Amino acid sequence: HSVAVLGAPFSKGQKRRGVEHGPKAIRDAGLIERLSNLDYPVHDFGDLSFQNLDKDEPYMQVPFPRSVGRANKLLSEAVGSAVASGHTTVMLGGDHSLAIGSVEGHARQCPDLCLIWVDAHADINTPLTSPSGNLHGQSVAFMLKELQNKMPELPGFSWVKPFLSAKDLVYIGLRDVDPGEYDILKELGIQCFTMRDIDRLGIQRVMEVTLDHLLSRKQRPIHLSFDIDAMDPSLAPATGTPVNGGLTYREGIWITEEIHNTGLLSVMDLVEVNPVLGASREAVEVTASLAVDIIASSLGQSRQGGPIAQTQTL
Numbered sequence: 552h553s554v555a556v557l558g559a560p561f562s563k564g565q566k567r568r569g570v571e572h573g574p575k576a577i578r579d580a581g582l583i584e585r586l587s588n589l590d591y592p593v594h595d596f597g598d599l600s601f602q603n604l605d606k607d608e609p610y611m612q613v614p615f616p617r618s619v620g621r622a623n624k625l626l627s628e629a630v631g632s633a634v635a636s637g638h639t640t641v642m643l644g645g646d647h648s649l650a651i652g653s654v655e656g657h658a659r660q661c662p663d664l665c666l667i668w669v670d671a672h673a674d675i676n677t678p679l680t681s682p683s684g685n686l687h688g689q690s691v692a693f694m695l696k697e698l699q700n701k702m703p704e705l706p707g708f709s710w711v712k713p714f715l716s717a718k719d720l721v722y723i724g725l726r727d728v729d730p731g732e733y734d735i736l737k738e739l740g741i742q743c744f745t746m747r748d749i750d751r752l753g754i755q756r757v758m759e760v761t762l763d764h765l766l767s768r769k770q771r772p773i774h775l776s777f778d779i780d781a782m783d784p785s786l787a788p789a790t791g792t793p794v795n796g797g798l799t800y801r802e803g804i805w806i807t808e809e810i811h812n813t814g815l816l817s818v819m820d821l822v823e824v825n826p827v828l829g830a831s832r833e834a835v836e837v838t839a840s841l842a843v844d845i846i847a848s849s850l851g852q853s854r855q856g857g858p859i860a861q862t863q864t865l
């Protein structure tokens with residue numbers, strides 16, 4: 552099947568400028584030709600354009616709720632139609648609040664999807680537990696049916712009906728979990744593999760348990776939501792909330808190769824690349840180039856190489 556690439560230049564899920572330039576930085580690092588070298592057609596849908604709302608006052612200490620809600624409604628429709636057209640879809644962020652629209656739009660087409668959240672952070676605060684109010688740290692809370700009774704009605708989010716069950720979600724890479732998030736993760740019994748678990752078990756075992764947890768009962772579409780800050784900051788410095796002690800390059804690529812090998816990847820997000828925050832041009836380039844490697848290996852690029860492509864003539 553074919554791959555669709557969708558840019559979402561959006562930053563109002565958090566307060567640092569620059570993450571709206573993430574899609575361009577990832578494209579400039581050669582994403583489209585790297586994907587074209589794999590074995591299927593690539594459709595670049597370009598970038599969504601998000602309307603600027605002049606009035607969008609904070610609500611319960613949450614900044615830009617209407618802008619974030621509206622952007623995600625637009626993204627949900629775009630991702631939904633890409634999936635409906637049969638594409639494996641890559642959403643380029645932008646901050647991680649965009650996962651609300653990406654996963655919601657995917658779930659409308661594939662209600663039985665499962666979600667693999669690769670991130671230093673759980674992004675499962677509610678507006679009431681969030682220390683900062685930033686919506687990019689609350690994305691998962693809007694998705695979970697089990698949190699419905701803990702979520703206030705936010706302006707701009709009336710269109711979102713929770714669609715995911717806690718058992719259909721696995722976290723990999725956690726190392727900076729807020730107290731409110733810790734309580735929610737424990738209460739809901741969500742399967743988490745923190746960096747400590749990865750140190751203990753090794754990434755091969757973590758992926759074995761992850762894929763068994765999500766797929767052993769029933770094979771179903773996978774949504775991979777990959778926050779570049781899951782990777783060690785030495786590999787991905789140009790991002791908004793770096794946390795030391797992250798995934799090695801090889802751990803990140805093991806995760807994405809294993810997900811590719813299921814043949815079930817349907818949508819992936821690659822978010823939080825912020826070119827403005829790189830201390831040098833080189834720092835921006837290594838971050839964007841890593842993002843391309845993560846996406847390409849999720850879609851079939853392999854360290855083992857592969858056969859001559861059907862489309863190539865000798």
Ligand SMILES: N/C(=N\O)NCCC[NH3+]
Pocket residue numbers: 647670671672673674685687688727729778780791792823
């Ligand atoms: N990168 C972030 N989420 O993935 N930042 C917000 C979360 C901070 N608790």
Ligand SMILES: [Mn+2]
Pocket residue numbers: 647670672674687778
């Ligand atoms: Mn995140």
Ligand SMILES: [Mn+2]
Pocket residue numbers: 670671672778780781792823
């Ligand atoms: Mn993060």
Ligand SMILES: [Mn+2]
Pocket residue numbers: 647687778780791792823
């Ligand atoms: Mn972030």
